Amino acid sequence: MGIKTPGSQSVALGIKVLGLVLIASSVAAAPPGPLAPAASIAGAPVAPPVTTTVLPPGSELGDEIFDRPREVFRSESRGGHRSQLVVLGEVAFNSPAILGAAARRAGVSCNTCHINGTTNPRLYIPGLSTVSGTFDTTGAIFNPHADDGVLDPLTTPSLRGAHSLAPYGHDGRMLSLRDFVRNVISNEFAGPEPSQKLLDALVLYIEDIDFLPNPRLLADGKLAQPTSESEARGEALFNRPFTHDPSSSCATCHPPHGLFVDHQQHNVASGGTFKTPTLINANFNGPYFHDGRYVNYAQVVAHFDREFYLGLTAQDRRDLVAYLQAIGDGEQPTEPDSVELRLREIADIVAVLDSAIADHDAQVSLLATNTVDRELRDLAECFPEPRNVNVSGGLEARARARVMLKSLVLVVRQISVASEHMKFDEAAMQLAAFKNSLAPATEALNAGEPWSLFNRGNHDAHFAAVRALNRASIDPRVRARRPDND
Ligand code: HEC
Numbered sequence: 001m002g003i004k005t006p007g008s009q010s011v012a013l014g015i016k017v018l019g020l021v022l023i024a025s026s027v028a029a030a031p032p033g034p035l036a037p038a039a040s041i042a043g044a045p046v047a048p049p050v051t052t053t054v055l056p057p058g059s060e061l062g063d064e065i066f067d068r069p070r071e072v073f074r075s076e077s078r079g080g081h082r083s084q085l086v087v088l089g090e091v092a093f094n095s096p097a098i099l100g101a102a103a104r105r106a107g108v109s110c111n112t113c114h115i116n117g118t119t120n121p122r123l124y125i126p127g128l129s130t131v132s133g134t135f136d137t138t139g140a141i142f143n144p145h146a147d148d149g150v151l152d153p154l155t156t157p158s159l160r161g162a163h164s165l166a167p168y169g170h171d172g173r174m175l176s177l178r179d180f181v182r183n184v185i186s187n188e189f190a191g192p193e194p195s196q197k198l199l200d201a202l203v204l205y206i207e208d209i210d211f212l213p214n215p216r217l218l219a220d221g222k223l224a225q226p227t228s229e230s231e232a233r234g235e236a237l238f239n240r241p242f243t244h245d246p247s248s249s250c251a252t253c254h255p256p257h258g259l260f261v262d263h264q265q266h267n268v269a270s271g272g273t274f275k276t277p278t279l280i281n282a283n284f285n286g287p288y289f290h291d292g293r294y295v296n297y298a299q300v301v302a303h304f305d306r307e308f309y310l311g312l313t314a315q316d317r318r319d320l321v322a323y324l325q326a327i328g329d330g331e332q333p334t335e336p337d338s339v340e341l342r343l344r345e346i347a348d349i350v351a352v353l354d355s356a357i358a359d360h361d362a363q364v365s366l367l368a369t370n371t372v373d374r375e376l377r378d379l380a381e382c383f384p385e386p387r388n389v390n391v392s393g394g395l396e397a398r399a400r401a402r403v404m405l406k407s408l409v410l411v412v413r414q415i416s417v418a419s420e421h422m423k424f425d426e427a428a429m430q431l432a433a434f435k436n437s438l439a440p441a442t443e444a445l446n447a448g449e450p451w452s453l454f455n456r457g458n459h460d461a462h463f464a465a466v467r468a469l470n471r472a473s474i475d476p477r478v479r480a481r482r483p484d485n486d
């Protein structure tokens with residue numbers, strides 16, 4: 001299994017600092033010029049962007065978002081716990097190590113596009129995207145052999161409820177989620193053939209991702225009372241037979257009692273045949289349609305009105321939009337990034353490590369150490385060095401947090417080396433040491449949190465400066481093509 005070397009990890013680390021990924025032929029040989037500016041963030045000297053040969057200039061992964069999509073699990077909503085295998089699936093989902101070399105170098109994992117099992121409306125890779133939120137799965141960057149020579153990017157579907165949303169792919173080409181995931185890893189991202197266990201884990205993890213609860217929807221898909229007048233009219237319109245084709249309505253393809261999907265593919269005059277997407281939690285799934293051509297419901301409704309000759313009045317269209325907004329909503333769609341959230345992720349990985357070491361499973365142990373290493377380094381960057389002038393105060397607390405995280409990284413390294421040499425007693429000892437260090441580390445992280453990038457003001461100031469720096473360093477021609485995400 002392709003585990004990253006420490007060297008490539010530090011490249012990925014540099015990329016993360018900048019939020020954007022830049023290209024150059026060689027890091028060391030990069031000449032001063034537009035790609036290696038004598039850069040400064042608000043007056044303070046910072047290193048020029050760390051470069052990689054993977055993603056083109058102007059790429060945006062949007063990984064600096066502060067509010068993260070909230071993830072809820074079917075196992076937990078039923079009052080149970082997530083199984084070990086599901087948690088392993090989550091670790092794999094967050095790990096570039098299961099994908100091919102290009103994705104690993106760029107630090108891209110499933111979670112880069114499907115953030116917390118949802119979508120990523122900010123993702124933009126010049127040459128692979130037409131608008132933000134789209135990605136060409138048959139482009140050359142991640143797997144030259146999969147390149148079909150056509151720029152036909154697709155939106156990243158949210159995986160909330162994917163369990164019940166077969167067939168898979170916008171064109172619904174695959175009935176099996178397992179086949180789909182295997183194809184993503186081995187073909188789209190040129191990764192090594194995943195083991196059966198890993199594939200099982202990923203599929204179980206995806207199948208466990210639930211829709212966000214929407215108290216406005218009843219079990220049969222009807223809107224709960226009270227509704228606004230506009231929503232009630234919208235609901236009636238949604239179910240009303242079309243004038244020119246009385247055998248269909250919005251509801252025939254999007255049946256409310258069946259998660260608003262008929263599991264069929266249709267040609268709705270959008271340039272091909274595509275599966276009916278669910279409308280549950282769809283408020284958070286934009287941009288809409290397979291190619292992300294529409295940014296809001298009003299544009300989608302206008303499309304159906306025009307292409308299906310519905311003859312809707314302006315009021316009808318507003319009513320349908322009000323209805324879509326009501327059924328597409330979800331409780332607490334995001335949660336702010338925090339030390340607590342990150343520590344929960346680390347605890348999940350530690351649980352995976354625990355059983356991998358007990359089972360003497362070197363492959364899983366290496367996957368988990370690789371992932372926790374990335375998480376810890378990523379976390380360390382949230383406690384900026386003194387030279388970052390966008391963050392002030394708490395210098396000592398920040399330094400202490402970084403020191404604690406660095407010492408955890410060293411212990412993880414020991415676990416990794418021990419696992420690689422099948423010395424599982426040694427790995428178990430080091431894991432115990434890691435767990436012992438977690439309590440004081442947690443204390444240090446909590447103490448430093450107010451001065452870290454988990455403080456919204458610090459976060460916004462820091463990334464505004466980073467974006468300005470990157471914008472100045474990318475080719476203006478690329479910049480002009482790239483929709484502004486700010
Ligand atoms: C660079 C962005 C990107 C990455 C990385 C990525 N995906 Fe996707 N994913 C997409 C896009 C775009 C689609 C739509 C593809 C299509 O319709 O053929 C998709 C579709 C899917 C679907 C089908 C969902 C549905 O309802 O039809 C699943 C499942 C999925 N991805 C899982 C994964 C897994 C598992 C990984 C990691 C092994 C992964 N993806 C990595 C962008 C990405």
Ligand code: HEC
Nearest residue numbers: 249250253266268270274275276277285288289290300304
């Ligand atoms: C013949 C079946 C069919 C009918 C009728 C239909 N839809 Fe759809 N709907 C689809 C398909 C297929 C797509 C995806 C199109 C694409 O990806 O290009 C879609 C996409 C959508 C989307 C975007 C969701 C997303 O995540 O991209 C919304 C919103 C929507 N439909 C609402 C409606 C409304 C409102 C009506 C009635 C005015 C309606 N649909 C009628 C099949 C249908």
